[in-house]
Amino acid sequence: MADLLSTGVSGLLASQVGLSTVGHNISNVNTAGYTRQTTSFNARAPQYNGGMYIGQGADAVSVQRSYSQFLTQQVWSATSSQSRASQYATLTASVNNVVSGSANLQTALDGFFGAVSDLSNSPVDTASRQAMLGKASSLVATYRSLATQFQQIDQQTNQQITSAVADINSLAKSIADLNGQIQKAYAGGAEPNDLLDTRDQAIAKLSSIIGVSTTTNTDHMVTVTIGNGQPLVSATSSTQLGTATNQYDSSRLEITGPGGSVITSQVGSGSLGATIDFRTNVLDPARNQLGRSAVALTTAFNQQHAQGLDLNGDAGGNFFNIADPAVFNSTNNKGTGSITATFGDVGKLSANDYTVRFDGVNWSATNSQGVTTPMTGTGTAADPFVLDGMKLTVGAGAVAGDSFQIQPTRNAASAISVAVTDTNKIAASGPLSATKGAGNTGKAVLGNLTVTDVGNANFNTPVTIQFTSPTTYTINGGAPQAYADGDTITGNGWTLKLTGAPAANDSFSVKPAGSQSGDNGNALALASVNNKGVLDNGVTSVNKSYSQLISQVGTAGAQANTALDAQQSILDNANAAQQSLSGVNMDEEAANLLRFQQAYAASAQVINAANTIFDSLLSAVRG
Known part of the structure; x- marks a missing residue:
């Protein structure tokens, strides 16, 4: 009965491995990354006896993962x-x-x-x-x-x-x-x-x-x-x-x-x-766009503010301050060159950053999308490079391979400040004021007085517009000029628009505004800056x-x-998909647990049967 005993023991040991594997699966049901394991069994080689092959039991040959590399x-x-x-x-x-x-x-x-x-x-x-x-x-x-x-x-x-x-x-x-x-x-x-x-x-x-x-x-x-x-x-x-x-x-x-x-x-x-x-x-891009907005505000508001007069009678200065474009030298640069950047035509200013490189002869620029961006000029102070709304002046000392990064607007919003602290310095008055003659009998009324060139040599020269007839006028007694209702009258760095028909001998005057005149021409223009096209070529x-x-x-x-x-x-x-193959299914494990328990108990009964037969043989011999 030694063979029967060995067969029973093999089943007992094989079932024990199966039970251990099932227990391991159940214990790791909540373990992240755990792959369900299965036990593989093989029948032992049979023994030839009495003209037949008699089985010798089973062995647990491997414990493998239910695993797919692809999944x-x-x-x-x-x-x-x-x-x-x-x-x-x-x-x-x-x-x-x-x-x-x-x-x-x-x-x-x-x-x-x-x-x-x-x-x-x-x-x-x-x-x-x-x-x-x-x-x-x-x-x-x-x-x-x-x-x-x-x-x-x-x-x-x-x-x-x-x-x-x-x-x-x-x-x-x-x-x-x-x-x-x-x-x-x-x-x-x-x-x-x-x-x-x-x-x-x-x-x-x-x-x-x-x-x-x-x-x-x-x-x-x-x-x-x-x-x-x-x-x-x-x-x-x-x-x-x-x-x-x-x-x-x-x-x-x-x-x-x-x-x-x-x-x-x-x-x-x-x-x-x-x-x-x-x-x-x-x-x-968000930081650059925010800075671009700050640059647009500063540039447009300062340009308009400069066209007005403050309460002291002085021309308006900068209302806001903002930093110039930031320039960074590469740590790999071998030369001693430098680049200085300032804002030029803000209407062409983009939300990009730029890398400017020197090949030993020529300078070139690429934007943050890696697109080559054309530059005009020679890079000198008298003729700076012009690059998407910026002016670049290149200092001597650069060698082939040197490069610089330019961030036009990245930190502009963090650098903006109010330049005016004195209320008297707000240039609310237009530099010029227009008035209607007291004795006018026609229906013409003043429209917009617009400054076009504050640098005109005769900008501050007082002007009298005298209508010699409803369709002709003179400026300071000069040659008659034709007029039709709605026409714009052009002076020395300014334009004036009238609405309605004038009468002969009607007059209008344009002259420098006084510091305390109460004129609001520039304040009105400043209020319109918010909706004025500044960026993207005035769009x-x-x-x-x-x-x-x-x-x-x-x-x-x-x-x-x-x-x-x-x-x-x-x-x-x-x-x-991966868990359907590799995940632990508690229902399935419960069934396997019961199956291996029963197999274990049955193997124990085989051992018990072998022991009983062996005892019977011994008893027969003793008798």
Whole structure:
């Protein structure tokens, strides 16, 4: 009965392995990344006896994972894409919250230009002037607040990049260590299921941070690459990534690979790729567009303010101050050259940044989209380069390969300030005033008096317009000129429009406005600056430029949320497919538990039967 006893023991041991595997599955039902394990059995080789083969029982030959490399890699890919979409949506929402938050620029713009309009009704009133300065300060504070919040988001992206790189390095080292352990375990002749699960889980976490490609080698170790084939894990070695400041802007972090090479542009997926893309495609354009609005406001308002007179009788100076475009030297520059940038034709100013390079003979420029942008001029102080609304003066000393980055508007909103602090310095009066003759009998009334050239040599010369008939007039007794109702009369750097028909001997005068005249001509012009075309070759107003920012960020947010919904669905489907094969099903495990319990008990009965027969034989011999 030795063979029967051995057969029973084999069944007992095989069932015990099956029970242990089921118990392991049940215990890990909630373990992330766990793959269901199954026990495989084989019948022992039979023994030839008495002209027949008699079975010798069974052995548990392996415990294997219910695993599909294809489905697992599908999950990794979907995880990377979903993580990217989630991070991108979260970061884009933070910018959306800034532009639509309590520091609403539209409200501040409306308040400021409302105060300017109020001043036009009472141009010499001190309270109205003080109110305008107060609203100007509030507007500047709003620009600066928005700029500060954008800067904080930029700093947070740096922190997220640093944290992500640290996590990548840690996971890469862990995967390399697991490679070594798995190789040793396979050398023992069995599949190390739990170590394989641990490695897969580490790769899944890594894929959520950065897009990866994996290859399983014949020695059961995996090779992990990122970006354009940059090795991250090879056998038991891992490459450590790093961070370094941008060669132009020290406030910006870049990702580096072996030897300090910058690989930021190679990171396209996972949460880290989303952070990089968000910074480039959402945050930077938003900051630039905000600064562009500040530059447009400053330029247009200052130009109009300069055409008026203040209460002291002086020509208006700058009402707002703003910084010139920022220029950054590359840390790789070998020469001593420099570039100085100022604003030129703001109507041509874009929301791009630029890289200007010297090849040893010529200078060239590319914008932040990598598109070559033409420059005119020679770069001297007398003939500066003209580049999209900027003037660039190049200093001597540059050598071939030197480059510079120009950020025209990135930090403009944080640098805007109110230049006027004295209410008397507000140039509300137009430089000229027009009056109607007291003895006029015709129906002509004054329309718009517009300044066209304040630098005209005879600009301040008083002028009398005398109608010699309803259809002819003279200026200061000069040659008669034809007139029809609605015509514009042109003087020395100004134009005057009348409405209605004049009578013979009617007169109108144009002369310099007095400092306390109460004229509101320039205040009216200042109030209209908000809706005056300034940017995009005179198409886009200050008011519209902010609306473009809101629309730009809102569109990016909507697209990000749509992408997140799509990627979440893809990930859910990938997980469902993988779990249908590899996940622990408690109903199935309960059935297996009962099956192995019964097999174990039955094997015990076989052993018991063998023992009973053996005892009977012994008893017969003793008898």
